[in-house]
Amino acid sequence: MAINVTKSFLPPIEEYQEIIKGIWENTWLTNNGPLVRKLEGQLKEYLNVEHLLFVGNGTIAIQIALKALNLTGEIITTPFSYCATTTSILWENLQPVFVDIEPKTFNINADFIEAAITEKTTAIMATHVYGRPCDVEKIETIAQKYNLKVIYDGAHGFGATYKGKSVLSFGDITTCSFHATKVFHSIEGGCVVSNDTELNKKLELYRSFGHKNDDYYTMGINAKNSEFHAAMGLCNLPKVADIVSNRRVVSEKYDELLNWEKLQRPSNEIEGFEYNYAYYPVILESEAKLLQVTEALKQHEITPRRYFYPSLNQLPYLDFYNPCPISENIAQRALSLPLYYDLALEDVERIASIINENL
Ligand SMILES: Cc1ncc(COP(=O)(O)O)c(C=O)c1O
Secondary structure, three states, X not given: OOEEOOOOOOOOHHHHHHHHHHHHHHOOXXXXXXXXXXXXXXXXXXXXXXXXXXXXXXXXXXXHHHHHOOOOOEEEEOOOOOHHHHHHHHHOOOEEEEOOXXXXXXXXXXXXXXXXXXXXXXXXXXXXXXXXXXXXXXXXXXXXHHOOEEEEEXXXXXXXXXXXXXXXXXXXXXXXXXXXXXXXXXXXXXXXEEOOHHHHHHHHHHHEOOEEOOEEOOOOOEOOOOHHHHHHHHHHHHHHHHHHXXXXXXXXXXXXXXXXXXOEXXXXXXXXXXXXXXXXXXXXXXXXXXXXXXXXXXXXXXXXXXXXXOOHHHOOOOOOOOOOHHHHHHHHHEEEOOOOOOOOHHHHHXXXXXXXXOO
16 A cells, blocks of 8 residues: 555544534634634643644745734745745845854854844744754843744644643744644644733734724735534644654654664754654655665555655745855755554565665
8 A cells, every 4th residue: 555754633523513503503614613613712721821822824824924023124934944934034025134053953143143133134933853942042042132923833833842841932033833733733724823821812803804893903814714624623633642653653663773874863952852753854865765765665566755855045036146065955855755553564664664664
C-alpha cells in the first residue's frame, strides 16, 4: 500500500455523528456557534492560555495577527518555514526581512536579529520549526529593547511544551494551524492565542468582518470557522495524547534504524522541551542524495516531502534577496519522512532500509 508523508487522523465516525446531531437540532452552522465556543473553551484549558480564537486556517490566523498589531514597514522573519509565513507578510503589504537560522533547531538565529533591525522594523515573526521552540527568551529581550511586537507562527507546535508551558503561549500573538495533516486537526482550521484582553477583542472583530450585529467598528475579514470543523476538533482533542505517543514510537524507530553517520536531524536537546513528534525531517548529505533517496522511495510507492523547500528568501516571486546561507543549504537537503499515528513499524523498517541503502 502506498505510504504518504502524512495521513490524517479520523475519529470513529459515530463520535463525529453524535456531535454533529446537535447542528441538525439547532441549525446553527457557523458564526461563532456553540461547538466553536465549546472547542475554544477546551483548547484554552488544554493549552492553559488566557485567550484563544478558533479561525478558518493557520494562514488567516497570521494575517489577522499582523493586522491587529498595527504593523507597518519591516518584519524580521525566518527563511526556514512554510511559504504562508512569508506570503502573509507580503499579503499585508509589509516587507519581510529574512534572518538566517541556527543549525541545531533550524529556528531563526536570535543572535542575528539585532543586526537586521532598522528604523522601519516593527515586529519579529518567527516559526517554531517542526514544533521546536525558538529562543523565546532572547527574542523577548530584543523585542523589549527595540519596542517590537513578536508573533510566533506555531503551526507545528500543538502539543509541544517548553518549560511546562505550551509552545503556543509565547510572544504577543501565537498562531497555529489545525490543518488535516497536523498532530491536532479540525480538517481546516487554526487559532490565534494572545494574553491581552484588548488585543483579543480586536482579533475577534477582525475575524468577523469588523462588526458585531449592526455595530460596525473596523474593517475586518472573514476568518471564522464552522460548527462542522469545530465538531472534528472536539472529537480529536481527547485523542491528542495517544496520537503523540504513537508518533513518538514511530519516531524512535527511525532514530534507532537510520544511518546517522550520513544523516543529520534537528535536536530535541533543548532544556525544558517536550516534543509533540510533529515531523520527522532528516538532512541528507547533498541535494543529489535527497533526490536519489526520494526516487528510491518512490519506486516503493513511498512519498516523503521536501519540507521546507525552497528557503523562503529564495521564493521566485520576491523582488529582493537577503542571503541566508544556512537556511538555503538545509532547505536543499531536508526531507520529511512519513510519520503518522498508525504507521506500522515494519513500514518504518522498510523505509529506513531503503534510505540507508541510498545514502
Ligand atoms: C509553518 C506553517 N505556517 C503556516 C501554515 C499554514 O497553515 P494552514 O494550512 O492552516 O493555512 C503552515 C501549514 O502547513 C505551516 O506549516
